[in-house]
Amino acid sequence: MKSIVCALATLAASITLSHAQTLELANGEWPPYQSAHLPRFGFASAVVSEAAALGGLQVRYGFYPWKRAEEMVRSGHVDGSLVWSQTALRDSFALFSEPIVQDREVVIHHASKPLADWPLRQQWQGVHLALPLGSRTFHELVRLEREGRVEYHRVETPENGLRMILAGRMTAMTLANSVYQSLRQHKLTAQERSQLATLPTPIETVPFRLMLSRARPQAAVQLAAFNRGLQRLRQSGRYAQLEQQLLPHAGKTP
Template identity: 30%
Template sequence: MFTLRHCLLLASLMFVGVSSANTVKLANGEWAPYQSKSLKNGGFISQLVQEAFEAEGYQVEYTYMPWKRGFEESKAGKLDGSLIWSKNPEREQFFHYSDPVITLSTSLFQRKDKPVTWRAREDLSAFKVGGVTGYAYGIEDLEKDGTIKIQRISSAENNYKKLAAGRLDIVLEDTDVGLETINKLNLTGKLEPNDKTLTARDYFVIISKKSPRAQELVDAFNRGLMKLKEQGKLDKYREASIRGEYKQ
């Protein structure tokens, strides 16, 4: 005979089963200002991805780990997937890609009173260009052959100070990172990104082909993402991030 206790236990087990089935386990990584354990809501991209799944009835469980480990554990099916990644042939062997979450670009930051004019990458050889040691900007081939000289230093913030002082003509930087940095340094009245971006690349949520719900999760995420973008959430969160509102 079933007692009230048995009924409650059965209901609890059923709830756990449903809850588990609706949980998406994703590897997350450190890439401020987009995603980071130290940022409010994990950064605006983490928030966007979570809310896109939630819009379709799924709950997201993030596990923060080094990028390589997150990739390998997702690839093996230990996690459903990871965020956010660009496309390449190797990854496409093991993962399904969502619709593009965001397009990220490398900008040429310049002084507002001294904008630069350029058409091709080679034109940058005429300018004093600042960058950060170890960073890739998509023109390393021209740097290697000596066509462009990038004055690389360890501190990104110091590059903007040098630009504001007229010691550089251009600072190469991820657009959102640069905008956040000049806002932090109170240089928005002096510095800006050039209208023409240097490079642009789409980034995606990747879902492991070993996940038994792979296509289901991709389809659900794409539907939720479309809803959020139509509501203007991506632009809203991105602008808030640039203003520094995700810093804790």
């Protein structure tokens, strides 16, 4: 009887997927992981596309500002979006995949205005932190914000945050290391690069995931299929091939 129930459940899932073969996903600009201007739309986009295909799904991307993409997932206007860190707030409206990528979140500051590193950064005072739209806050820094030691300021993009640090309008910004390295290489001059530094100790290593809208009835079935495809992609060695081809910057975390 148990085997019959399992078989019926598998059949039901297959039937459900047959009516939901295409995932409409909100994508965004976050090189080297994602961009409308990168080959295959960046490493994370390529991983999502191939993992979805291995799970019996196709994907269709639309590129949007991060704030809008998150709201589209919340409202169910799209099936989901990539790639995001998982938070309690996002858990309320989205389901999250296994990690697509992981990266070290570093603290960037002006080289001429050094900041204390861990554990002395617990004593920061008067630190103005740029927070790009779509980025998460971190427990350590939220506590310092509550103590009045840190003040967050929303900025449109990570590049804007870096330029505000260079101009002396912000003290620092946290950012995934590979994204920072990409910005340094493609958006900053040699002189500007020399004026920026990172603290030796990262805030933490962050997993970034595909999130699917809870407002879409097929989300759980699609997520299970995607996760199976992602596992196959890693086990086959294809994930490592894509990483080598599409992630040129040093400092990435597989």
